[in-house]
Amino acid sequence: MENFKIEVDGDGIALVTFDVPGRTMNTLTASVIKEVGELVERIKTDAEIKGVVITSGKTTGFCAGADLGELGGSGGLGGASKGQEGLQAAFDAGFALNKAFRELETSGKPVAAAINGLALGGGLEFVLAAHYRVVADLPKLQLGLPEAKVGLLPGGGGTQRLTRLMGVMAAAPYLLEGKSMKPAEALGLKVVHEVVPAGQEVEAAKTWIKTKGDPVAPWDKKDFKIPGGGPYTPTGAQVFIMGNAMLRKNTYGNYPAQQNIMKAVYEGLQVPFDAAIRIETRYFIKTLMTPQAKGMIRTLFLSLQELGKGAGRPDGVPHYDVKKVAVLGAGMMGAGIAYVQAMAGIETVLIDQSQEAADKGKGYAEGLVKKAVSRGKLTQEKGEAILALIHPTADYANVKGSDLVVEAVFENREVKAAVTKLAEAQLADTAVFGSNTSTLPITGLAEASIRPESFIGIHFFSPVDKMGLVEIILGEKTDQATIAKSIDYVLKIKKTPIVVNDSRGFYTSRCFGTFVQEGMELLSDGIAPAIIDNVGRATGMPRGPLEMHDDVALDLSHKIAVQTKKDLGDKYEERPFTAIIAKMVEDLGRYGRKNGKGFYDYPENGPKTLWPGLSDLVEVTVKDADKALIEQIRTRLLYRQAVEAARCFEEGVITDPREADVGAILGWGFAPWTGGPISLIDGVGVATFVETLDQLAAAYGARFTPPALLREMAAKGETFYGRFGVKEKAAA
Numbered sequence: 001m002e003n004f005k006i007e008v009d010g011d012g013i014a015l016v017t018f019d020v021p022g023r024t025m026n027t028l029t030a031s032v033i034k035e036v037g038e039l040v041e042r043i044k045t046d047a048e049i050k051g052v053v054i055t056s057g058k059t060t061g062f063c064a065g066a067d068l069g070e071l072g073g074s075g076g077l078g079g080a081s082k083g084q085e086g087l088q089a090a091f092d093a094g095f096a097l098n099k100a101f102r103e104l105e106t107s108g109k110p111v112a113a114a115i116n117g118l119a120l121g122g123g124l125e126f127v128l129a130a131h132y133r134v135v136a137d138l139p140k141l142q143l144g145l146p147e148a149k150v151g152l153l154p155g156g157g158g159t160q161r162l163t164r165l166m167g168v169m170a171a172a173p174y175l176l177e178g179k180s181m182k183p184a185e186a187l188g189l190k191v192v193h194e195v196v197p198a199g200q201e202v203e204a205a206k207t208w209i210k211t212k213g214d215p216v217a218p219w220d221k222k223d224f225k226i227p228g229g230g231p232y233t234p235t236g237a238q239v240f241i242m243g244n245a246m247l248r249k250n251t252y253g254n255y256p257a258q259q260n261i262m263k264a265v266y267e268g269l270q271v272p273f274d275a276a277i278r279i280e281t282r283y284f285i286k287t288l289m290t291p292q293a294k295g296m297i298r299t300l301f302l303s304l305q306e307l308g309k310g311a312g313r314p315d316g317v318p319h320y321d322v323k324k325v326a327v328l329g330a331g332m333m334g335a336g337i338a339y340v341q342a343m344a345g346i347e348t349v350l351i352d353q354s355q356e357a358a359d360k361g362k363g364y365a366e367g368l369v370k371k372a373v374s375r376g377k378l379t380q381e382k383g384e385a386i387l388a389l390i391h392p393t394a395d396y397a398n399v400k401g402s403d404l405v406v407e408a409v410f411e412n413r414e415v416k417a418a419v420t421k422l423a424e425a426q427l428a429d430t431a432v433f434g435s436n437t438s439t440l441p442i443t444g445l446a447e448a449s450i451r452p453e454s455f456i457g458i459h460f461f462s463p464v465d466k467m468g469l470v471e472i473i474l475g476e477k478t479d480q481a482t483i484a485k486s487i488d489y490v491l492k493i494k495k496t497p498i499v500v501n502d503s504r505g506f507y508t509s510r511c512f513g514t515f516v517q518e519g520m521e522l523l524s525d526g527i528a529p530a531i532i533d534n535v536g537r538a539t540g541m542p543r544g545p546l547e548m549h550d551d552v553a554l555d556l557s558h559k560i561a562v563q564t565k566k567d568l569g570d571k572y573e574e575r576p577f578t579a580i581i582a583k584m585v586e587d588l589g590r591y592g593r594k595n596g597k598g599f600y601d602y603p604e605n606g607p608k609t610l611w612p613g614l615s616d617l618v619e620v621t622v623k624d625a626d627k628a629l630i631e632q633i634r635t636r637l638l639y640r641q642a643v644e645a646a647r648c649f650e651e652g653v654i655t656d657p658r659e660a661d662v663g664a665i666l667g668w669g670f671a672p673w674t675g676g677p678i679s680l681i682d683g684v685g686v687a688t689f690v691e692t693l694d695q696l697a698a699a700y701g702a703r704f705t706p707p708a709l710l711r712e713m714a715a716k717g718e719t720f721y722g723r724f725g726v727k728e729k730a731a732a
């Protein structure tokens with residue numbers, strides 16, 4: 001065996017060390033799954049072995065779970081054909097691990113797990129099949145089943161063993177939300193039996209084998225009862241009734257993984273364990289074959305990981321270590337950017353018009369650091385060292401020596417041009433100038449620069465400390481070195497970069513804007529605001545389009561509409577709703593959440609309520625929604641965003657499907673269950689998508705008309721990931 005090392009000591013205890021060669025972290029690759037079976041066979045048949053201790057040879061942890069690259073890829077189980085034979089083969093392959101773990105559990109020999117680092121997903125399922133679990137007392141060690149987060153179901157016995165250990169109610173957040181637990185928490189929940197100082201776990205496991213060494217799992221004992229009662233008891237049944245209602249409320253039925261986890265638990269807890277794990281595998285395969293699982297694994301795991309390693313970075317440019325950055329403008333965005341930079345150890349010059357304004361910006365970081373210290377997430381010294389990296393000033397001479405500049409002053413061309421000149425006067429030739437503009441085209445802003453090849457858009461999202469995405473925007477003259485350097489900077493501050501070309505609203509704001517606009521179209525169509533926002537949420541977006549419009553700010557939206565009309569002239573298409581917004585902003589002072597008055601009223605204490613005055617501005621003709629109307633609204637809201645993303649491909653605004661999908665979910669909260677707008681289109685099939693768009697265009701107008709690219713792809717039977725996949729990009 002190449003993944004497991006076995007050493008039998010004088011007491012007949014076999015120490016099994018799990019150590020996948022050539023990897024920093026153990027995962028359950030196909031080779032490991034095969035060898036777990038061989039390992040169990042050896043344990044069962046080797047008379048010398050009286051008991052087993054399983055541990056990991058990696059310093060990084062015990063095991064991070066399934067190899068999602070293998071599992072989710074087209075060659076993996078998710079790509080199994082749906083015919084009877086294909087399904088049987090997928091079941092057999094999917095059941096192999098479950099079966100091997102069960103054989104370990106019923107080998108007749110006591111098995112203890114010495115957990116010396118994180119155990120996630122299949123890693124935790126592995127140790128759950130042991131009879132005794134000792135875990136090292138490491139503050140960062142995590143135990144959990146995160147499968148649901150990428151649209152999967154734990155398929156190595158996790159749904160059955162965790163519920164039998166903890167009870168259904170207690171296990172629910174760990175199974176359905178993928179919540180993880182620290183050692184002490186796991187001990188309290190009876191998921192592990194002992195927490196010992198790091199380094200002593202193997203000894204403690206051996207002691208258990210020598211002193212107690214019970215080789216029977218609790219559920220294989222005669223008097224076993226599910227904590228809190230199984231589904232057939234009155235209390236247990238109640239948990240399922242409530243649980244299903246909660247699940248529906250939180251997920252609107254968009255996530256098959258969560259639904260299938262509930263079903264696997266409900267059905268599995270009513271039968272003996274051996275039948276239960278077969279039920280689990282059936283739901284595991286069923287879940288894995290859904291487009292939701294495929295999209296979520298690809299986007300939220302694989303692509304996120306690749307972009308986090310700089311997948312879109314141009315080759316041949318040496319790594320650029322950004323040590324000092326000047327942030328121009330210490331307002332809401334500048335202050336947040338200064339904070340994340342300092343957290344990453346970057347010396348930060350924070351500039352505003354006055355020392356007072358710059359100090360105020362640093363005050364924001366001081367607040368966040370204070371909070372982190374009070375919560376025990378940072379020590380006092382570390383907090384002080386971080387804050388000492390931020391130098392607030394009004395003097396541009398301090399820009400000298402910066403490797404990069406992030407400009408975050410007012411959204412005004414003249415002001416931006418002025419600070420560009422002031423900063424560039426201090427910069428070395430190699431330094432990058434990045435603008436955090438949210439709406440002004442980069443090529444235009446670069447006209448104020450004496451070195452436009454080093455000028456780029458570095459677009460953050462608010463609140464900067466929470467949002468993981470940064471959109472890098474290329475101007476016409478931006479060179480490859482500047483792109484690479486900007487990516488290095490974004491990775492250093494632990495954010496995910498996507499690279500896009502200049503366009504009105506770039507990629508993220510442009511696509512997100514269509515969601516808000518379609519909400520306005522629905523309003524102009526006479527649909528009741530409550531229906532619009534309820535269905536909006538049910539699509540899987542974080543909030544409905546009207547509420548999101550309030551978040552964006554109605555005055556900003558009005559300002560952008562006025563500016564766009566001015567810029568586009570004859571090409572500007574006036575929509576009926578622009579008059580509604582104009583009236584709300586100009587006559588009624590309703591600016592959105594920021595002044596407590598928008599489509600909703602936001603009282604200081606108390607929940608928001610829909611603004612009753614809206615019915616004076618727009619006539620509501622549809623007050624009830626049947627299933628068909630709900631489906632239509634849902635399709636309009638999701639497809640409007642997806643077709644805009646497709647247009648961005650056609651225009652070359654974005655070129656990599658991974659960036660489009662990751663950017664959508666991280667940037668504007670596009671319904672995660674889809675895997676992103678591009679995965680959504682690929683999932684339904686381009687031809688079917690085009691057909692629906694044609695119907696929508698006939699009913700609602702040209703904004704739904706499929707771009708030529710989509711028609712061409714439909715005719716050729718192409719997918720986005722096929723046509724714009726990684727290989728083609730590299731060849732281009």
Ligand SMILES: NC(=O)c1ccc[n+]([C@@H]2O[C@H](COP(=O)([O-])OP(=O)(O)OC[C@H]3O[C@@H](n4cnc5c(N)ncnc54)[C@H](O)[C@@H]3O)[C@@H](O)[C@H]2O)c1
Nearest residue numbers: 329330331332333352353408409410411436437438460462
């Ligand atoms: N607010 C958002 O959600 C968001 C998101 C992404 C990008 N942006 C963009 O970021 C930029 C800043 O936005 P914000 O929300 O932080 O605005 P803000 O009004 O909070 O801050 C702007 C700051 O720039 C300072 N400033 C103005 N002129 C200056 C000068 N000549 N020199 C130095 N400082 C000067 C102002 O005093 C103010 O503190 C804008 O371009 C905006 O479009 C905003």
